[in-house]
Amino acid sequence: MKRTLWIGLTAAVICALLYPRGADAQDQRRLARMVLPVLKIDHGARMAGMGGAFVAVSDNIDAIFSNPAGLTHIERAAFTLGYTRWLMNDHILTGGMAYNTAYGVLGVNVVTFSPHEFEETTIFQPTGTGRYPDMGDLSLGVVYARKLTDKLSVGSMFRWTQQTLDTDRLNAWDVGVSTFFYTGFRSLRLGMTFENMGKDVKVIEDVRKMPVAFSTAAAMEIVGATGDPTYITVTFENSYATDFADPQYRFGGELWLQNNFALRAGYKANFDEESWTLGAGLKFSMPNGRIVQADVAYSDFGTYLDAPLRFTLSGAF
DSSP, X not given: OHHHHHHHHHHHHHHHHHSOOOHHHHHHHBOOOBSOGGGGSOOSHHHHHTTTOOTTTOOSTTXXXXXXXXXXXXXXXXEEEEEEEOGGGOEXXXXXXXXXXXXXXXXXXXXXXXXXXXOOOOSSOTTOOSOOOOEXXXXXXXXXXXXXXXXXXXXXXXXXXXXXXXXXEEEEEEXXXXXXXXXXXXXXXXXXXXXXXXXXXXXXTEEEBOOOEEEEEEEEEEESOTTSSEEEEEEEEEEXXXXXXXXXXXXXXXXXXTTTEEEEEEEEESOSSOOEEEXXXXXXXXXXSOEEEEEEEEEOOOSSSOOOEEEEEEEEO
16 A cells, blocks of 8 residues: 555656646647636546546536546435635536436436626726626536446536627537446546537637546556545546646545545646645445545645635535
């Protein structure tokens, strides 16, 4: 176990050295400016606590944001509600529900982004006009997942997003596809997502592209097995985004104690500002088979930005 942990820490340090977070280095790798950056944010405290490396872990309702194919782990029905205090005191609210039917798992999700309120200023009224512009994002998605075999699941999401920029409103549609596969080697599973695929969006007089991203990931237990009183899961994810020249890497780990208390940590390499993350969770099993889980996560965003805090309440019934 110590050897595995040392290997993980060494890999994280190497990635940090190979991919510096300096402004000049990031500017050279930035290819384009995307529309709807809210679609690139990690939603859910459990996922965020593991450095966002959740594509190959997605074994509960949190999969509705990370890898819809993972929703096939839901036995009957599940829900999730989340709150994120984002950068500069912005706020994000998330919600999702999924139900396992005879024809597959159906689900819906919603994300709302509300930036910090600010007063309009002009060259003639530099101290403020008394008017507060209307700003924010609203995203609604429909999700479907189905098992093709006892080892392979596929999923898809169809989503509508509206961004309000004072008097202007941008509307965009996107689709995503994903897979979740048990390899048969111990508990190793692989995940793949191809998300945010949609038409270019016109922003006033400028045309912006959707934040399309392709991710592959692997996860497995290095101590115990899922459902044991104590077990450790490690995961690695590799992502390619259309607005970034180089791949981005995510490392994550999760320790469950007595199967009701979790500690999480993660690291993001080759990102603009994000780096390490921490998280924790509590899970309560009810006598009637229902499960309620509360999670919290902290993400480091460098020196000049407030560190996001995420809180999630979820359950299965």
